[in-house]
Amino acid sequence: MKSITIALFILFCFIRIDYICAQEEIPCFKKNNIMSEKINKSDSEWKEELPSEIYRVTREKGTERAFTGKYYNLKENGVYYCVCCKNKLFDSNTKFDSGTGWPSFYAPFKKESVHEEQDKSYGMIRTEVTCNKCGAHLGHVFNDGPQPTGLRYCINSASLIFNKKE
Ligand SMILES: [Zn+2]
Numbered sequence: 001m002k003s004i005t006i007a008l009f010i011l012f013c014f015i016r017i018d019y020i021c022a023q024e025e026i027p028c029f030k031k032n033n034i035m036s037e038k039i040n041k042s043d044s045e046w047k048e049e050l051p052s053e054i055y056r057v058t059r060e061k062g063t064e065r066a067f068t069g070k071y072y073n074l075k076e077n078g079v080y081y082c083v084c085c086k087n088k089l090f091d092s093n094t095k096f097d098s099g100t101g102w103p104s105f106y107a108p109f110k111k112e113s114v115h116e117e118q119d120k121s122y123g124m125i126r127t128e129v130t131c132n133k134c135g136a137h138l139g140h141v142f143n144d145g146p147q148p149t150g151l152r153y154c155i156n157s158a159s160l161i162f163n164k165k166e
Contacts, residue, residue: 037133038132038134039085039133046084047059050083054083057137057158057159058136058137058156058158058159061121061137062156063139064158065101068101069103069157071157072100072102072103072104072157074092074095074103074162075092076092076164077093077165078163079092079109080092080105080155081161081162082131082133082134082138082160082161084131086161087113087131087133087134088113089108089113089114089131089155089160090103090108090109090155092165094106094107096146098145098152098154102139102154102155102156102157103156103160104152105153106145106146108129112132113131114130114131114132114153115129115130115131115135116130116141117130127141127142128140129153129155136159137156138153138155139153139154139155139159140153140154141154142154
């Protein structure tokens with residue numbers, strides 16, 4: 001009899017946890033909320049909103065010429081946002097001088113800030129990095145970065161907007 005009572009109590013606890021998790025503020029459901037925040041605009045909507053160079057890089061997977069972007073040499077403290085949707089993408093704490101002519105970071109702002117996918121264009125196998133909120137093309141990630149991650153996020157300045165820390 002006692003074991004049945006314990007079993008019922010455990011079952012009740014599980015139901016209770018499920019119920020609590022279904023409430024919106026609970027972190028275990030946060031991931032789904034992020035998914036629902038995604039921005040889906042058509043190419044023509046983006047084309048209307050964005051300057052042509054930003055449209056070419058972010059929506060047509062273009063690459064700006066090395067040493068021409070406005071952020072490759074910037075050393076100020078602040079946060080880099082997605083130029084299309086203002087999603088937080090990189091913190092200046094993780095920026096380093098890679099010598100490549102593109103802004104380089106060893107980590108994204110949060111793991112879920114960006115999306116990574118294999119890119120086989122131009123006869124190379126690379127990992128493309130996009131904004132996880134609006135799908136903007138940002139650049140590529142390589143395995144030759146500094147510690148602590150060993151990664152190098154090679155990002156177009158055109159995909160970013162910088163906001164200085166006060
Ligand atoms: Zn975005």
